[in-house]
Amino acid sequence: KNQVEQSPQSLIILEGKNCTLQCNYTVSPFSNLRWYKQDTGRGPVSLTIMTFSENTKSNGRYTATLDADTKQSSLHITASQLSDSASYICVVSDPNKLVFGAGTILRVKS
C-alpha cells in the first residue's frame, strides 16, 4: 500500500533555531515529491516540488532534500521565525495519484 509517513508528529523550537522534518514514503512508481505549508485555518501552500532526478531544492529559508534510493525526504528550516508555525505536509505522487502525509505541526516560540 502506498504510504507517506512524517516525523515528528509535532515539534516546538525557539525562534532563530533550525529544524528538520522527515518524510518516508513507499509510493511506487515515484513521480515527484512536494512539501506544503498549511497555516492554521488556511489551505496548503506549495513550498517545493522535486522530481526523481533532483536531490535538493530551496525556497528561501526552506530546503528540501530527496533520496529516491531510500525513499526519504527532509525539509530543513533555517533561522526559524514565528511565522513558520504551521503544519508541514509531504505529498508524494505516482503517475496517477497523490498520497498525503498527515503532516508535522511546528510551533516556533519566542
Place this chain on the structure above:
Amino acid sequence: NAGVTQTPKFQVLKTGQSMTLQCAQDMNHEYMSWYRQDPGMGLRLIHYSVGAGITDQGEVPNGYNVSRSTTEDFPLRLLSAAPSQTSVYFCASRRARDAGNTIYFGEGSWLTVV
C-alpha cells in the same frame, strides 16, 4: 487574481440535510479535485475532474456527488449529510495531469454535521 475560491467557509448541517460546497478557479486549470482533511490523517481524495464534463471517484467518494459543467466551477454535493462527514474540505486545481505542476488549494470549508 483570486486563485481557488471556496464557499461557504463554515457550515453546520443537521443529519440528513443536503448542501453544496462551491469551488471556482480563475487559472483555466483542467484538473480540479476535492479533498477532506481529518485530524491525524493526510488529505483524502473525494472526487476529481480532468476537464469540463469529466468526473471520477477518488479514495472516499461515498455520500458525495460532483459535476463539472464549466472549466471554472467544481461543486461538491452532500446528498444526505451524516456525522461522519464532519470534516474540513479543500478544493484544489492544477494544470493538466500531475506532471510536477503546482497544486493550488482553496482556503477550506469547515463542515459540522450534528
